[in-house]
Amino acid sequence: MTIDPNPSRSGDPSILAAELALGLHGREAYDAALRGDPGLRAAIEAWENDLAGLAETLPPLPPDPRLWDALRTQIAPKPSLVRRLFDSLALWRLFAGGAVAACLALLLLPRSIAPAPDMRPERPPAVAQEISAPPLVVSLLPREGAALYLGVYNPQSRQLLVVSAQAEPMPVIGTPRLWLVPDDVGEPVDLGPLRRAGETIIAIDAALAPGMKAGSGLVVTLEPGEMPPLREARGDVLAHGKLRGF
Amino acid sequence: MSAESQDWDPFQQTIAELLARVAGVRDRAAFLQLYRLTAPRLNALVTRILRDERLAEDVLQEVYLTIWNRSESYSSGRAKPMTWMIAIARNRAIDRLRLSRTSAPVHAPIDDIDVADHGLLPLDAMLEHERGQALKSCIEALEERQRGMIMAAFYDGFTYDELARRLGVPLSTMKSWIRRGLARLRHCLDQRP
Numbered sequence: 001m002t003i004d005p006n007p008s009r010s011g012d013p014s015i016l017a018a019e020l021a022l023g024l025h026g027r028e029a030y031d032a033a034l035r036g037d038p039g040l041r042a043a044i045e046a047w048e049n050d051l052a053g054l055a056e057t058l059p060p061l062p063p064d065p066r067l068w069d070a071l072r073t074q075i076a077p078k079p080s081l082v083r084r085l086f087d088s089l090a091l092w093r094l095f096a097g098g099a100v101a102a103c104l105a106l107l108l109l110p111r112s113i114a115p116a117p118d119m120r121p122e123r124p125p126a127v128a129q130e131i132s133a134p135p136l137v138v139s140l141l142p143r144e145g146a147a148l149y150l151g152v153y154n155p156q157s158r159q160l161l162v163v164s165a166q167a168e169p170m171p172v173i174g175t176p177r178l179w180l181v182p183d184d185v186g187e188p189v190d191l192g193p194l195r196r197a198g199e200t201i202i203a204i205d206a207a208l209a210p211g212m213k214a215g216s217g218l219v220v221t222l223e224p225g226e227m228p229p230l231r232e233a234r235g236d237v238l239a240h241g242k243l244r245g246f
Numbered sequence: 247m248s249a250e251s252q253d254w255d256p257f258q259q260t261i262a263e264l265l266a267r268v269a270g271v272r273d274r275a276a277f278l279q280l281y282r283l284t285a286p287r288l289n290a291l292v293t294r295i296l297r298d299e300r301l302a303e304d305v306l307q308e309v310y311l312t313i314w315n316r317s318e319s320y321s322s323g324r325a326k327p328m329t330w331m332i333a334i335a336r337n338r339a340i341d342r343l344r345l346s347r348t349s350a351p352v353h354a355p356i357d358d359i360d361v362a363d364h365g366l367l368p369l370d371a372m373l374e375h376e377r378g379q380a381l382k383s384c385i386e387a388l389e390e391r392q393r394g395m396i397m398a399a400f401y402d403g404f405t406y407d408e409l410a411r412r413l414g415v416p417l418s419t420m421k422s423w424i425r426r427g428l429a430r431l432r433h434c435l436d437q438r439p
Contacts, residue, residue, distance in 0.1 A: 018428040022399040023340060024406045030337075045325045050435055052329040053381035054400055055336065058294055060286035067303055068281060074307075075274060075314050 017043030138218050140239035148239040158204040164197050174222045184217035214245045261327040269317035288335040295339040305342050309335045340403030384434035392427025
């Protein structure tokens with residue numbers, strides 16, 4: 001190979017590949033090149049292979065042992081929403097009697113999420129008869145993407161259990177707050193703050209109970225912080241869903 | 247395993263096998279072994295780029311999560327596994343460096359880029375393997391200015407525009423310097439046994 005005294009004029013693809021590998025044309029050009037011409041991509045990777053020798057010349061520097069602990073937590077299998085809801089002590093407390101909760105979970109979850117195979121109660125028909133006032137459920141969905149929260153309402157105890165559907169706490173500044181919209185068209189009524197992770201149990205005031213019916217809407221907004229009941233929602237809407245029966 | 251990978255040294259073959267187990271069955275034990283074997287090297291690189299140990303740890307965590315999540319995209323026919331991982335680590339560290347650089351003055355003094363430092367610091371620590379030796383001798387053969395600019399691009403993520411502005415030279419001059427250096431480097435590397 002002869003060295004061109006001015007490779008910029010020669011348009012040597014190997015030099016272009018080296019420039020891209022080094023990032024001299026910026027990250028976007030590098031990413032675009034990797035997605036484009038296979039020949040150029042191979043040339044970039046050949047340069048990266050050579051230049052990797054620079055990184056390997058640095059004296060090894062063991063990271064803090066706590067870093068692996070953090071990684072191990074992050075790569076651990078996340079329990080599914082089905083499993084987390086089914087394992088929720090609050091669900092079992094909300095509906096006195098384990099069989100009722102098991103039946104509820106079985107009825108509730110298959111509509112949006114595949115059920116765990118070991119959740120099936122032994123005698124669902126008999127158990128179902130124990131539910132005199134059928135529970136209501138709601139999936140609170142953002143405009144795009146998977147559910148943020150799942151809710152289960154027990155009309156008998158007027159308790160609403162809301163479980164975060166996210167594996168990690170939501171990376172937001174502020175407090176998610178739940179609102180009831182009777183018939184999904186009325187004025188929103190503040191039901192209080194929600195935890196960003198885990199469960200929240202909300203006691204529904206008797207005056208609001210009639211609005212907790214199939215077809216009514218629930219809305220989650222992001223408000224500036226914890227505060228007493230609000231007259232109106234001021235924050236952005238994070239998610240919305242309608243209560244439904246079985 | 248591809249034909250090319252048969253020629254790799256045992257270390258690269260071990261890394262490739264561990265990556266395959268991570269990609270195939272999400273083997274966390276394999277991932278731990280991969281981490282133990284490679285984290286000191288990637289941490290050295292990320293710390294060298296960022297010059298901040300705490301920031302480097304944050305970035306290193308992101309790097310290994312990327313490796314965990316994208317292990318399927320690694321193709322042993324295209325690159326050595328350490329090359330693939332080093333590219334992820336370097337790109338992620340430089341992305342972070344660029345974020346922190348946005349508030350820095352555009353026209354930094356010329357001392358900002360220490361040509362001698364960029365040329366010598368990593369070379370003193372070269373490993374005694376063939377690739378390191380070849381690279382060492384080839385980089386040492388470059389003119390000091392060419393060597394410094396190439397090192398500044400590799401370790402600091404400077405683009406042509408940024409290097410030209412920082413050194414106060416026309417963009418065309420900067421390109422000419424670096425392209426000559428890269429051509430010499432390519433020529434030298436092609437001569438290695």
